[in-house]
Amino acid sequence: MSRQLKLGAFLMATGHHVAAWRHPQVPANAGLDFAHYKRLAQIAEAAKFDTLFVADSVAAPTQDIASRMARSDHFEPLTLLSALSAVTEHIGLIATATTSYNEPYHVARKFASLDHLSGGRAGWNLVTSDNAAEALNFGRDEHIGHAERYSRAREFHQVVTGLWDSWEDDAFLRDKASGTYYDPSKLHVLDHVGEHFRVKGPLNVARSPQGQPVIVQAGSSETGRELAAQTAEVVFTAQTSLAGAQAFYADLKGRLAKYGRSADSLKIMPGVFVVVGQTEAEAQEKCETFQQWVEPEVGVALLGRMLGNFDLSKYPLDGPLPALPLTDSGQQSRQKLLTELAGREHLTLAELGRKIAGGRGHYSLIGTPVQIAERLQEWFEQGAADGFNVLVPHLPGGLEDFAHGVVPELQRRGLFRTEYEGRTLRQNLGLARPQNRFV
Incomplete structure (x- = not known):
């Protein structure tokens, strides 16, 4: 089979356009409406998307102008994706969890649980937090500085992945006849002592179906790129031009070898803000509908x-x-x-x-399914992307437009699957299942 691109559905309650919540077809309470999210998940899965992605912030915007946006109330991502795991079968479930205001044991336990609940479809978007207001909710007067955040994140990742290897795949025998619940020789205590964390372990969750949930990152600074090259399996990035995306792609892939990694071990998926119309004029008109409310x-x-x-x-x-x-x-x-x-x-x-106001700096495509597919194909085939994290202006309408218009065009060109390759997120992304480091 020829190389095919990957697609993520980046879900943001009412949609990515800052004025989406004012559209008459968008549920105003979408951030806390599970039926809404269930519909979105099933639209994306029917279109054979690789992943659902839910971002997060652990602070509510409350400045005066925040009362004019729909950004202050939404589900906690892991709780939401755990519920969505019960109404989906194949699509990956990626949630953001910050390394700045969590503890590694909590994150390791929650994502391992999601991986079990979903049958191997969990992914962790490792972020260091870019919202300074979060500090005030966790006993700090100011946000952790950029360099320290990344130092902490690197060690945080080390601890979490170490905890995910607490048990070998076949450690839990659960043998009623012999009375042996697990094999002690297949238990590994991490006993981590570092600059930022002291974590003994083991994790009180068996090794998960994927071995480890997929690690996702979105940092594109110099420090962020180096962390991604060392630890990430999927990278989300904002790029505004083909040349810029090609340079980022080549740079990041070029860093992998020094960590003993192959180019295929990391999937780079730039964000793309997409407005779809049957004609280019219709797409522009849709976009302008939202712009007039900004x-x-x-x-x-x-x-x-x-x-x-x-x-x-x-x-x-x-x-x-x-x-x-x-x-x-x-x-x-x-x-x-x-x-x-x-x-x-x-x-x-x-x-x-x-x-x-719509794409927040991401590459924007406004046009027909054919026009949009042509640009995605260009980036994919010319060394700028392994796939795309799709942002739409409003939900559910924008996702339906992409799923029913652009996806069939990509399939017609042989660029995107018509059926899922496997049951786990790793299988569908073409990522290897990691071996337990202690074996």
């Missing part, structure tokens, strides 16, 4: 958050993006991307806020 102050507030937790409200809306210091609490790679975008297109603050 209040300038809302767009600028979103921009300040994406640039690295800056308050831009004191700057004139019709003025340029001000010179900002390098963020230490947010995403440095996203700050660089958006600053370059503003300069390249000579955008005012309001214009830049409006421009990112």
